[in-house]
Amino acid sequence: MTALERAIRHPEPVLGFADRSPVDGLDRRSVGFADVLAQSVSAVAPAAAATTIPLLIASAGGSPVWALASGMLIALLVASTVNQFTKRIAATGSLYTFVSRGLGRTASFVTGVALLVGYGFISMFALAGAGYYLQILLGDLWPASASTPLSAGVLIAVMAVVCAVVLARGIRVSTRVTLLVESVSVVIILVLVGALLYRNGPTVNWSVLSLAGTTPTTFAVGAALALTAFVGFESASTLGVEARRPFANIPRAIFRTVIVAGLLYLVASFSQVVGFAALGRGLSTSTSPVNDLAAAYGIGGLGLLLDVSIAASFLACAIASITALVRVLFSMGREGLLPSALGRTHDRYRTPFVAVVISVPVLTLSVVVTIALAGSVWRAMEILIVGAAGGYITAYTLACIAAPVFLHRIGELTVWSALRAAAAAVLLSVVLVVYLVSESTTDRYAGVWVFLAVMTVGIVFYLVRHLRRPWLRHAVGIYDVPVGADVLGAVNGFGTMNGHTVGETDAVRRGGKAAAGS
């Protein structure tokens, strides 16, 4: 009889598995690959980014296609490094939990704050963006309706209510809604791109791809801006508990999100550059390039469709980003780092209900205040996106530093994974510095200061909280562990083994109790 057969016939009692995971209460192992992919893709909001980021890069003096290609390369490096964690840890705290397993709690606090800033600011950005484009739509449909910051505020509040309901009703509802919305908007973008390239005719002027006139600085700024088009791809990792087969589905979803979004960006930016070159204009002379192109090529009717798709993409992005945000808050609530109420789940819907009910009004109020202070919705969005990008890239950098340390700790470090993580960490650090410095010289400088201020306040809050509660040192970084039912021969607190009474001595049973109770 082989060892495997023996183990199956007479499972050795395995101690140390509890009946319930520390993140119990969520709808464990309930969503499949499509839902996990939807979470990441929606958080990236490729349709909205494909129409806005090429313009931003061109305005900064970079070459959109090349910048987006190098942004995609960095994003792939980061994704493969983050996946070293997602293949091994199923958590709701995403990078915050991962970094705690590599670099310890102080670095994980910084990551946690950065991640909350990233998810929080991008949610606010997306809510504001959805309101902005809905307002344009309403203005087109009923020219009489006044577009004031007040009406935008009302629209944003309505959409925040929609987000809260979808989020509270269960993870399947929110991922399905975002999947549908995001797919529709990507299809609309692809239709537009196809129409543009078709109208442009078979002769493509490849010289638009030349890098002449690009300096290393403008290239770096372009790459940094391009990376902001990808941020959010890691958010599938907040579904570590709720995903089925998380160690397979989450890494796959993260990787494919970068690929799908990257290809869409390359095609979209190429068609925009080619389209403007054929018109004899520069991309940066336009304020709304895809709308202008559509009008110039006689398909202006599609402009309306485009506004619908961007508004939808923003709404999906808001839902996905808040989904990720509340799960990080849930993790911190369970650990005691934040009030424990945030770690409570809804009995029936099995979602982090309290975190949703608290965070959605806070985010909505912050958006409205930001719009009031900035004077217009667009200005507010510019400030928010800078803060979000700063938060994400900071968190990615720390995760890439933490990955090799973590792998070394569990004895699974290999040369290639270390090299990829090191390359990603170096590139991300460069991108972060270049991005913040270059943004601080533009009229979006307020975003840089808001980001730095929020990060500082957040980190001080965590350090004070931690000084008052020294026991948190052992609580930080919870993740889903296999429960007894997943393990062949696991002994739980009842002294039973996978439903069969353990026939062994009392010592085994006591050992099981001790292990389950610890």
Place this chain on the structure above:
Amino acid sequence: MIADGSPVGLHARQPKAIHSALTVLEEVARCGAGVTARQISDNLALPRATAYRLLNVLVQDEYLVRMPDLRGFALGRKVVELANLVAPPAARPPEAVRAILDRLRGGIRGGIHLVRYEHDGLRVIDPDPDFPPSDRSVILARLEASAMGRLLVYERSRGAAPASVEAATTPASRATPGAAPTGHAGSRPRPFGEIAASGYASQIDGVTDGYGCIAIPIRDRAGHLVAGLCLCAPRERIERPDELVAMLQRGAEELAPLLA
């Protein structure tokens, strides 16, 4: 789901990989729970990167689970499913058991089979030589169609039920809620609840038209289903089961201490 249900494409290089994966499973079984990736790679003389990749693939497919410390590995419950598919034929039951079965077969007209329940599956360990039972794959494909399958389905739902419900149905059994992963399975109606009331499972026309069968559970002292005594006969005899059930139950009582 896009990836979950996709057919597995087997490529030319994969047989080697499957061999390595099975070797890794075997090694985890040999070393016991808690063995680390590095130990496995050393023991099997596999390159580190290959061993880590294989381990992660096996964890992804849940044949292995990571221990809570993230360093060690243990066998997942899924290996049992694999084992039930390829398990070797079971040994014949002891002489004393066969003697009881022969006596029952002499007294009752119809196919009498002895079924063993183990590792969350079932296996006919002594089929009636004169009236062979349906093919095992037929029974396993639709457990709820046959009486012996219904006993297993009922037993699984019992394992997932909360202690209070279970104690009420089988006072002799110990509370065993260990198999309930989420703790809310008890709210669902249990399949084949009539088994609790009558003490046996039966079906008519489920497997073969015009025929039915009865399965009497044989339990150990802790109340776990270990075996089943099945009678397959034309439907008109199964429709009037009282006398047959009484005979079979007497036989099951004799068999219980020999099988449990």
